[in-house]
Amino acid sequence: MATPVIETEGLTKYYGRSRGIIDVSLQVEPGEIFGFLGPNGAGKTTTIRLLLDLIRPTRGHARVLGLDPQRDGVEVRRRVGYLPGELALYPDLTGQQVLEYTAHLHNGVPRGEIARLAERLEADLRRPIRTLSHGNRQKIGIILALMHRPELLILDEPTMGLDPLMQQALYELLEEVRRDGRTIFFSSHILPEVERLCDRVGILREGRLVAVETVSDLKGVAVRRMDMVFERPVDPEPFRAIPGVREVTASGSTLHVAVQGSLDPLIKAAAQHTVLNIVTYEPNLEEAFLAFYRDNGRRTRDDRP
């Protein structure tokens, strides 16, 4: 098996007494898009800053591209592109100047790459950063992270502040990066983008990695909501006993059901009555997310549907 692009083992960071992350162990494989999910304050940014050696672990260790970020930081950062969550650029410089400066810090970037990316993202490089909207600054940040064609992209909330059109443009760029066989590690709390882009996601909660799942598995544990319309009112009680059913409420001849995992037992039970209609709602990761949270982060294999 190829060396993981990112590998952490028991990675722990405390800021004085306050918790950053605790015992985070994860692996990101070459060529995948790994989504790092969690609410604000869960420790996503802390993890990313540890990978870049901006901060140092209290315990545990990390390897990036097979290297120790602390010892071989220069080599790691040569091959990694980074977009910080709270992007700050030099306000008095123009986008062009910022990119020229940082390109020099890379000892140069491939010819034409800045112009190509600027065109793709419709970034205005001539105006001082100070005069740019948040979204337009974010574009400069994205170019900055991509322009040296890094093997690994680490993006902290990359779509924050981008309008939907630009989000799409960024998704396409990221999909291109993956087609090149490069790897992307990005944090997000926007679920549809995670669903769309990611192969796997890690879910961080209060500093701990509570789950690493493929997106399709996560959808499998997702709670699916459906409305079943019967010919006449039915007793909701037997439905509550069906495995996987989380919630049943009746209104008139309709049952509103929340079910996790396989629908089969539920459908078979419903078939004993005359069913007029079934409306299902696409499960979203937000609910899967919440399901993990409800279980207090201690999910065992047996819980799997």
Added chain:
Amino acid sequence: MLRSVFLKTLYDQRKAILGWGLGLGALAYFTLLLYPSIQKAGALYDQMLHSFPPEALAFVGNIRSFTTMDGYMTGSLLSYLPLVLAIYAIGAAVGLITGEIERGTMDILLAHPLPRWRVVLEKYAALVAALAAICLIFGLSMLAGGLTIGSDVPPGKWLLAGLHLLPLTLLYGTVAFALACAVRGRAAAVATATALVVGGYILNGLVPFSERLQPLEKWTVYYWYITGRPLGDGIILEHVIILLGGSLLFLLIGLVAFGQRDIVP
């Protein structure tokens, strides 16, 4: 201009260099314009000078006369000028590190393939260059003033007097720089360096009043500056080296500390 951290930092300081250089330079120029009339009324000023208790003269560099160029310039300007220039040195030094961290741009900088020590060294080199440029402009302004009043001080001495400000102000700046490298926030760096500047000057002035303060004289740092007289008996190379050595020591502390710390905005 934006080819390296050093050049970028210097580029950012360009307005400050010109402002401080020309501001202090104008002060020196106009101070020199007054010299001929003061020299004419010399006896009067020297009488006034000698009416002070001799111990108190340490505050103006222990000058004995207002009628020599060294006495006049030291008493009216050069004795306290490092305290003024320290405002720039400390502010700039802290800004280069803490400012960049607090703004968040240090993240971008350190996410590039540069070792941390190199970022620190390049920024420090820019601080040295900026201070040296201010001192040079100051020296050139004195030279212009000297030429205007037809002084017989040779041009090289004016420039030397300007550059003689550098070792002390650089040490003030370097103390602030090292602490900014080591400690989060501005308070510790600014407070410590300012205490050294103001405390050192006052202590140096009080030393003649009390035997017991004598051992502290050399720790005021200021002592190593005011004992050199570029316009009079000349500078004392050993003292300059001691000041530069102090800066080197604090630079090393800053380098080590910055290499180990967490970068947290």
